[in-house]
Amino acid sequence: MNDARADVPLGHEYDGIQEYDNRLPNWWLFTLYGSIVFSVGYWLFYHTFGIGHTQDEGLAREERIAAEAQLQREMGKEVTEESLLLMTKVPTQLEAGAKLYQQKCAQCHGAQGGGEIGPNLTDDHWLHGNAPLQIYSTVMNGVVDKGMQAWKDQLGPVRVRQVVAHLMSIQGTNVAGKAPQGRPSAEWEAERRAREAAPAAPAGGGGAPGG
Numbered sequence: 235m236n237d238a239r240a241d242v243p244l245g246h247e248y249d250g251i252q253e254y255d256n257r258l259p260n261w262w263l264f265t266l267y268g269s270i271v272f273s274v275g276y277w278l279f280y281h282t283f284g285i286g287h288t289q290d291e292g293l294a295r296e297e298r299i300a301a302e303a304q305l306q307r308e309m310g311k312e313v314t315e316e317s318l319l320l321m322t323k324v325p326t327q328l329e330a331g332a333k334l335y336q337q338k339c340a341q342c343h344g345a346q347g348g349g350e351i352g353p354n355l356t357d358d359h360w361l362h363g364n365a366p367l368q369i370y371s372t373v374m375n376g377v378v379d380k381g382m383q384a385w386k387d388q389l390g391p392v393r394v395r396q397v398v399a400h401l402m403s404i405q406g407t408n409v410a411g412k413a414p415q416g417r418p419s420a421e422w423e424a425e426r427r428a429r430e431a432a433p434a435a436p437a438g439g440g441g442a443p444g445g
Contacts, residue, residue, distance in 0.1 A: 298323065313395065318366035321399035331400030334393055338385065347404045348411020352382065355401055356409040361416035364405070365426060370398045 246253040280286045287295060301323040308317040321327045336345065342352035353361060361380070362372045373394050376384030385394055 298325065302326075309392065313367070313370060313391065315366040318370060318395060318398055318402070321395055322402050324399075327396050327399050328403055330393070331396035331398070331403075334389065334397050335400050338389070339397065344409070344411055346409040346411075347401075347407070348409035350412075353415040354409065354412045356404050356407045356411075357414050358406065358408075358419050359414035359416045360419065360422055364419045364422045366398065366402060368422075369401055370394065373397055373401075 242255040244253045244255055280288050301320055305317070305320050305324055305327070308314075308320065311317070321331075335343075335347075339352075342350055343355050344350045347355040349355070353359075360368075362368060362377060372382065374384065374386040374391070376382045385397070389397065
């Protein structure tokens with residue numbers, strides 16, 4: 235009786251080495267089949283049913299938790315560009331800003347930010363600056379001669395920050411709407427860099443010696 239586990243010669247020989255159709259060892263087969271079962275389970279667990287978090291999702295979750303914690307520490311302090319950028323990483327703040335935008339801003343700037351009475355907020359052009367603090371100042375204090383009201387009294391600084399975070403999140407989405415108004419972001423950024431690089435004025439004025 236033939237042993238099904240016996241090696242089966244294939245009739246190939248080279249340099250004294252004969253080729254056999256060897257049966258794979260059990261440990262190797264268990265590893266192969268186990269890997270297949272594991273990969274199917276992994277796919278269902280992470281990608282099909284979404285029960286677990288992938289590495290990218292886990293990293294995003296950790297970053298979101300860290301941003302929320304840092305934002306809590308920043309909320310009672312002076313508004314900075316860093317704190318405004320931080321708000322764009324916290325989904326709850328963005329959601330709050332989006333709701334406020336629909337309630338207070340959509341009638342002038344469009345539901346998607348494409349512009350109505352007011353300018354398009356999603357293109358690369360700005361009337362009053364594209365830096366986070368410039369946007370914050372515009373929303374807080376308004377622009378009277380352009381018909382933009384100040385929102386600091388109605389919304390307060392926290393809710394204004396939320397609106398600004400939403401506006402920053404839709405920058406560059408280029409929603410179809412009003413034609414660009416103002417200057418492109420590159421010009422605003424170049425102006426800001428030049429201003430930061432300019433030497434500070436001497437303290438106490440600049441009168442000529444002995445003048």
